[in-house]
Amino acid sequence: MRSLFKNLSLVPAKLRDKLITAFSLMSVIPLLILGYLAVTYIFPHNRDIGTVSYIIAMGVLIAFLGFSLAVSIIKPIIKLSADARRMADGDMTGSIAVDREDEVGVIEDSLNKITDKVRENMESLSSYGKEIGKLNLKINDNILAMQSLLQVGSIISKSTRITDVLELIMSKLSDLPFVGTAAIFMKDEDTGQLKIKASVNYDKDIALHHAAVQLFDDAMASAKPMVFDKGVHGQHAVNEFKDIYGVENFVLSPLFLQGYVIGLIFTGNALKDFTYDKEDISMLQIFVRQLNIAIENDILSRKAEALQVKDELTGLFNxxxxxxxxxxxxxxxxxxxxxxxxxxxxxxxxxxxxxxxxxxxxxxxxxxxxxxxxxxxxxxxxxxxxxxxxxxxxxxxxxxxxxxxxxxxxxxxxxxxxxxxxxxxxxxxxxxxxxxxxxxxxxxxxxxxxxxxxxxxxxxxxxxxxxxx
Incomplete structure (x- = not known):
């Protein structure tokens, strides 16, 4: 019975039908009633006051029903307009209560879906923004690193003393966000033992521990970079090395001269849960290649000086x-x-x-x-x-x-x-x-x-x- 009443009523009707009905009730029907009254009293065939009162009362009631129907249409539209304005101002926190089945209800439901989608997109944009921020920092770090590499390359090309080149490389390496400490070790020409040649944030007074000697020998024997970060576990020598030298992650990069390993660069940091990515390792290897060039240039320069017999300014013998x-x-x-x-x-x-x-x-x-x-x-x-x-x-x-x-x-x-x-x-x-x-x-x-x-x-x-x- 309730379902039948609902189907016969205007509840499920479209907004257009309700507006037409409201207009008819508020305008057309009352006019007809007035017309009827006019005809009746202008041409008074029936002077029954009760009938006239009844007809007028019915007209007023019908007009009131039309007014109420119009109000029921306009009020949700006003509320919907306010909700739409709130959303337009950027407030996507709330949602619209959907309690109608007409076009207003459809609009309310659609706005809720749009709000949910916008909110989802905003969250995605926020996540993308964080990722872009990280990417920008990475790009800035790479730009600074490339500038450092250009500076190192410039002083190498000017035949600067090898000690100055080594110190500059150490300084520039320490500018990288994943390098907290660094040191260059090279084999002594007489003994063949590793000797520290330059360092940054590294305690030179610490003698090479047997754990370091073991790892250094392994790196030079492999002739390729060895990476130790949070992904490397269970090696006693690695854990011992970390404890002694105060690092959580480190890379050992061999140095070469004419195809032979002559030493290595140690770079490390104390960052927790850190993993080197491919770009980090590639950047380190560019510094290693530049250092290889600097060492080879220094040796060639010393050989040239040994062969040179004339003073450049005067042409006299040196x-x-x-x-x-x-x-x-x-x-x-x-x-x-x-x-x-x-x-x-x-x-x-x-x-x-x-x-x-x-x-x-x-x-x-x-x-x-x-x-x-x-x-x-x-x-x-x-x-x-x-x-x-x-x-x-x-x-x-x-x-x-x-x-x-x-x-x-x-x-x-x-x-x-x-x-x-x-x-x-x-x-x-x-x-x-x-x-x-x-x-x-x-x-x-x-x-x-x-x-x-x-x-x-x-x-x-x-x-x-x-x-x-």
């Missing part, structure tokens, strides 16, 4: 060549019982001159003095630049007296040179010298050089611009 040639000349002189002398010259107050007039002018002075030495030496003499302001000459077939005479002539020539230091202003320099002879003052290059050096020092103490033997 110290190493002079020392080796002096030994050869002494051996020859002893074998053939011939004299061999050695002369050394140091420019007086050259550092003061350089500070006053600059490096460029000072370099020109050095080259001018070198030219004069070449002009005064013979073809068999060998002239060298031992230090920035120190020169030397190997004098085969000359005894000390002859060497002193030549050295004094050189000193006079230098003191007479004029160097333009500014517009219309010139300056001069003097030299102090020392002479030694084999075998009187020594039978080796080291002894002759030492005797000549002592004579130079005495000459300076005696007022400079002197030659002593």
């Amino acid at each position: 110290r190493k060549y002079i020392e080796s040639q002096l030994d050869e000349e002494i051996k020859r002189a002893i074998m053939y019982q011939r004299p061999c002398s050695f002369a050394m010259f140091d420019i007086d107050d050259f550092l003061k001159f350089k500070d006053a007039h600059g490096g460029a002018l000072s370099a020109g002075v050095i080259k001018s003095i070198a030219v004069n030495l070449k002009e005064m030496a013979t073809d068999v003499d060998k002239i060298g630049r031992l230090e920035p302001d120190m020169f030397a000459i190997i004098l085969p077939e000359k005894n000390k007296r002859e060497a002193l005479m030549l050295a004094e002539n050189i000193a006079k020539k230098v003191s007479g040179m004029k160097f333009e230091v500014s517009m219309g202003r010139k300056a001069s320099l003097t030299i102090s010298g020392g002479v030694s002879e084999n075998p009187i003052d020594g039978v080796s290059a080291k002894e002759l050089i030492s005797h000549a050096m002592q004579s130079v020092k005495k000459a300076k103490l005696q007022g400079k611009n002197k030659i002593l033997g």
